[in-house]
Amino acid sequence: MSATISTPTSADVRAAATTIRPYARRTPVLRADVDGRPLVLKLEHLQRGGSFKLRGAANALAGGARPEQVVTASGGNHGLGVATAAALLGLPATVYVPESAPAAKARRIEETGAKLIRHGATYAEAAEAAHAVVGPGARYLHAYDDPAVVAGQGTVGLEIVEDAPDVDAVVVAVGGGGLAAGTSLAIGDRTTYAVEPENCRALNAALEAGEPVDVEIDSIAASALGATRIGDVPFSLLRDVRSLLVGDDETLAARDRLWDEFRLAVEPAAAVPFAAWLAGRIDAELPCLVLCGANADWLPG
Structure with missing residues (x-):
C-alpha cells in the first residue's frame, strides 16, 4: 500500500453513523425465503436520494x-x-x-x-x-476514493449487523468500491461478497492484476457501477473480499424477480447482488443482500 493512502477504520465507520444520523434514514431489513433458501435484504434503495450515496x-x-x-x-x-x-x-x-x-x-x-x-x-x-x-x-x-466517503458508506454494513446480527455474509454491488470497502470495515469477521457486471469489473480486474487498472465499461448497470478504475482507498481494503461477476441478463432477471416476488422496484445495479445469489454463487447460510439504489426510469410491467 502506498504511504500516501489514508484508509478509514471501523472506528471511523462508527463515528460516521453519529455524524450522518440527522441526515440519513436508517433503512429497514427484510427477512425472506426464496426458492427454499433464507436471505436478508437491506432496503437501501429507500434512502434519501434513492441510494446509499x-x-x-x-x-x-x-x-x-x-x-x-x-x-x-x-x-x-x-x-x-x-x-x-x-x-x-x-x-x-x-x-x-x-x-x-x-x-x-x-x-x-x-x-x-x-x-x-x-x-x-x-x-x-x-x-x-x-x-x-x-x-x-x-x-x-x-x-x-475518499476515506470519509468510504466510512459513511460503511454505515450500511453497521446497520445490517445491528439489525440482523445472525447474517454471516453481506453481498454488495461494486462500482468504484466505496460501499464494499466500508462494508468490509463494518461487519467484523463476516464475509463481504463484492459483485460486478461481467463488463463492468474494475475490482475483479484489479484483484487479478494485484493493483488498480483501467477497464472498459459496457453494462446495463454502468450508470451506477461504471467506474473505469477501482479507487486506491477502497482497493487497499478489498484485497481479501470474494469477487464475483454476473451477466446483464442475470441482472435484469434478478431486478424483475425482486419486483415479482416482493414488489421492490430497484435499478439494475441494485439487483446485481440478488443475481449472484439466485445463481448460487454466494456460499453463506444467511447472507444479507444490499439493494443499493432505485434511481431509474424503469417501471415494472
Whole structure:
C-alpha cells in the first residue's frame, strides 16, 4: 500500500453513523425465503436520494470544516447523494455527469437545486472537467476514493449487523468500491461478497492484476457501477473480499424477480447482488443482500 493512502477504520465507520444520523434514514431489513433458501435484504434503495450515496456525502460534508461549496462528478447516484446532502446542509453544489447519465438521475439532481453539467462520454471525463473548476473555498468530493466517503458508506454494513446480527455474509454491488470497502470495515469477521457486471469489473480486474487498472465499461448497470478504475482507498481494503461477476441478463432477471416476488422496484445495479445469489454463487447460510439504489426510469410491467 502506498504511504500516501489514508484508509478509514471501523472506528471511523462508527463515528460516521453519529455524524450522518440527522441526515440519513436508517433503512429497514427484510427477512425472506426464496426458492427454499433464507436471505436478508437491506432496503437501501429507500434512502434519501434513492441510494446509499447520501451516507458518504453527508459524512464527508458534515464531519469536519464545511466548504463554501462542493463540486463532484458522478455517473448519477453519487451526484444525487452529494446534491441531496448539500441541500440539507445549505451548501451550493455543482455536479458533473457524463452525457450518458440517465435522465431520471439528472432530473433528480437538478431538483435538489444543484447545478448539473453534462460533460464527456465517461465518468472519468466528467471528473476531469469537475476537478478543473474547483477553486478556493470549494471541495471536490470524490465518489469513492475518499476515506470519509468510504466510512459513511460503511454505515450500511453497521446497520445490517445491528439489525440482523445472525447474517454471516453481506453481498454488495461494486462500482468504484466505496460501499464494499466500508462494508468490509463494518461487519467484523463476516464475509463481504463484492459483485460486478461481467463488463463492468474494475475490482475483479484489479484483484487479478494485484493493483488498480483501467477497464472498459459496457453494462446495463454502468450508470451506477461504471467506474473505469477501482479507487486506491477502497482497493487497499478489498484485497481479501470474494469477487464475483454476473451477466446483464442475470441482472435484469434478478431486478424483475425482486419486483415479482416482493414488489421492490430497484435499478439494475441494485439487483446485481440478488443475481449472484439466485445463481448460487454466494456460499453463506444467511447472507444479507444490499439493494443499493432505485434511481431509474424503469417501471415494472
